[in-house]
Amino acid sequence: MERHRRPGTGAHRRGQVNMDNHSPLMRLCSKAGDAAALACGLLILAASVVITLEIMARNLFGMSFNGADELSGYALAITSTWALSATLLARRHIRIDSLYAILPRPVQLALDVLSIVAMLAFFGLVLRYGWVMVDRSLTINAKSMTPLGTPLAIPQILWLAGLALFCLIAAILLCKALGRLLRRDWNGARQLISNRSTLEEVHEELEDAASRDGQALQAKESS
Numbered sequence: 001m002e003r004h005r006r007p008g009t010g011a012h013r014r015g016q017v018n019m020d021n022h023s024p025l026m027r028l029c030s031k032a033g034d035a036a037a038l039a040c041g042l043l044i045l046a047a048s049v050v051i052t053l054e055i056m057a058r059n060l061f062g063m064s065f066n067g068a069d070e071l072s073g074y075a076l077a078i079t080s081t082w083a084l085s086a087t088l089l090a091r092r093h094i095r096i097d098s099l100y101a102i103l104p105r106p107v108q109l110a111l112d113v114l115s116i117v118a119m120l121a122f123f124g125l126v127l128r129y130g131w132v133m134v135d136r137s138l139t140i141n142a143k144s145m146t147p148l149g150t151p152l153a154i155p156q157i158l159w160l161a162g163l164a165l166f167c168l169i170a171a172i173l174l175c176k177a178l179g180r181l182l183r184r185d186w187n188g189a190r191q192l193i194s195n196r197s198t199l200e201e202v203h204e205e206l207e208d209a210a211s212r213d214g215q216a217l218q219a220k221e222s223s
Helices: 024-061 068-089 105-140 153-182 186-193 198-222
Strands: none
Touching (some): 024 068, 024 153, 068 153, 153 186
């Protein structure tokens, strides 16, 4: 009987860099990105539940939860940085690549390196001044001017931690890619830092479709 792919190895890892041939460090980065993405989803889900309950309570009972909007705002800010790592590892960040797609491969790789260096420089500055903001909030014990009186350092530290993880993973990807370029492993470097092509997306969709068909057939045979 034909052996089908195990559930979860298709859509769950869609777009993710193949870590099987990479170092333990890259596998650790992949796990960290997956954990961060899962935490983002759970946090957004929790914020949605709080907002839904607040709306229902206001309409049905004429009462309102203090701080629902404030907490959901913190959740949105925190997830905006924690989701960056998984996006980068899956190479799903958006680029305007109309010209990029027709350039020779060496030029594409040079632009890939330039783009990730520029990205690291920008977010490195954001990380630095983010720490200045957190340090000041801790020093003056800053609190939100709301009924909750939330210590601002708490959401700021969580936001900054996601940004720090993103910068760390981006730096690791850059170093790994440069090492592969020095070894003339063009495809290996491309799999780390290049944008996903349309052909790759189509191939992944076909693999996912085949995986789902195989799982459905296996379930039918089992029943």
